[in-house]
Amino acid sequence: MHTTNWGIIGLGRIAHKFASDLKQIPNARLHAVASQSLSRAQAFAEEYQVPHAFGSYDDIVHCPDLHVVYVATPHVQHCANTLLCLQHSIPVLCEKPFAMNAQEAQQMIMTARAQGTFLMEALWTRFLPTIEKTLQIIDAGTIGNVLSIKADFGFKAPFDPQSRIFNRALGGGALLDIGIYPAFLALLLLGQPQQIKALAQLGSTGVDEDLGAILQYSDGRLAHLHATLLARTKTEAFIYGEKGLIHLHTRWHEPTSLSLLLPNERPQLFQFDFKGYGYAHEAMHVMQCLQEGKTESPLLPMDFSLELMTLLDAIRQEAGIHYDHVGMHE
Numbered sequence: 001m002h003t004t005n006w007g008i009i010g011l012g013r014i015a016h017k018f019a020s021d022l023k024q025i026p027n028a029r030l031h032a033v034a035s036q037s038l039s040r041a042q043a044f045a046e047e048y049q050v051p052h053a054f055g056s057y058d059d060i061v062h063c064p065d066l067h068v069v070y071v072a073t074p075h076v077q078h079c080a081n082t083l084l085c086l087q088h089s090i091p092v093l094c095e096k097p098f099a100m101n102a103q104e105a106q107q108m109i110m111t112a113r114a115q116g117t118f119l120m121e122a123l124w125t126r127f128l129p130t131i132e133k134t135l136q137i138i139d140a141g142t143i144g145n146v147l148s149i150k151a152d153f154g155f156k157a158p159f160d161p162q163s164r165i166f167n168r169a170l171g172g173g174a175l176l177d178i179g180i181y182p183a184f185l186a187l188l189l190l191g192q193p194q195q196i197k198a199l200a201q202l203g204s205t206g207v208d209e210d211l212g213a214i215l216q217y218s219d220g221r222l223a224h225l226h227a228t229l230l231a232r233t234k235t236e237a238f239i240y241g242e243k244g245l246i247h248l249h250t251r252w253h254e255p256t257s258l259s260l261l262l263p264n265e266r267p268q269l270f271q272f273d274f275k276g277y278g279y280a281h282e283a284m285h286v287m288q289c290l291q292e293g294k295t296e297s298p299l300l301p302m303d304f305s306l307e308l309m310t311l312l313d314a315i316r317q318e319a320g321i322h323y324d325h326v327g328m329h330e
Contacts, residue, residue: 004068005068007032010072057073068090068118082111092117098305100176100323143241143245149185182237185237285297
């Protein structure tokens with residue numbers, strides 16, 4: 001099995017977690033990192049024993065023997081950073097949200113397909129054993145048809161108007177940062193809704209600090225979604241079927257456990273062995289796709305990411321959420 005040389009663009013908190021998890025994968029190596037600050041890139045490279053450090057995103061694409069790049073920059077830069085790599089035929093794992101809107105996502109996908117180059121959204125939750133097990137239980141008919149889902153994600157964010165979470169120019173707010181997880185689960189299990197009702201509480205910087213959405217499907221099924229930056233919520237998910245329910249335990253978007261509850265039976269608990277932060281699953285999947293010569297993931301295809309972006313666009317339109325993003329067409 002040959003070694004996959006990874007690069008990372010954008011060296012914030014999530015890049016550290018990803019770099020740390022890459023060390024668990026025997027045939028993965030962090031080969032190059034890029035920041036807009038050379039000293040930051042060098043410090044990161046020293047910490048993780050990375051041979052190449054760049055003080056500009058543009059320079060990393062010329063690094064020899066680079067097999068795939070993980071884009072971990074703020075939301076508003078995802079499209080431009082991804083396009084830069086794709087134009088140099090470098091495969092990309094792009095942090096979620098895939099883009100700022102469906103239009104950007106479409107552009108990224110068209111470029112990847114035109115270049116015949118691999119592109120996947122880094123929706124790491126999709127590759128966790130809990131989600132795989134959930135899909136197996138549903139596919140086996142154990143809980144019958146899924147009737148509704150309920151999912152939340154909330155944490156109390158320290159208020160800083162300049163931080164990426166509260167800065168509207170950086171695509172801040174609950175929806176794109178954490179609301180994407182409940183929306184992902186609804187799309188994965190129920191598809192695109194027919195009708196959306198959504199309300200948001202906009203804070204002093206104009207971003208959505210608290211958001212509630214109910215999605216209704218053509219057959220009457222419902223998804224109840226909640227995301228907030230104002231309070232720590234249980235961050236659980238419930239999938240209600242005709243014959244039982246699946247409970248994804250707190251914090252369901254990351255490595256955790258699940259219960260299967262069937263009538264007149266004791267809950268069945270499914271626990272999994274996790275090492276590190278949980279990013280190794282998506283990284284190994286990308287490496288497998290690249291080794292098999294695939295240009296997209298069969299588990300998280302590009303069209304799914306476009307559908308998710310389309311859903312997020314529709315939710316924010318309904319809730320009256322707007323971003324000050326230069327490249328955006330509202």
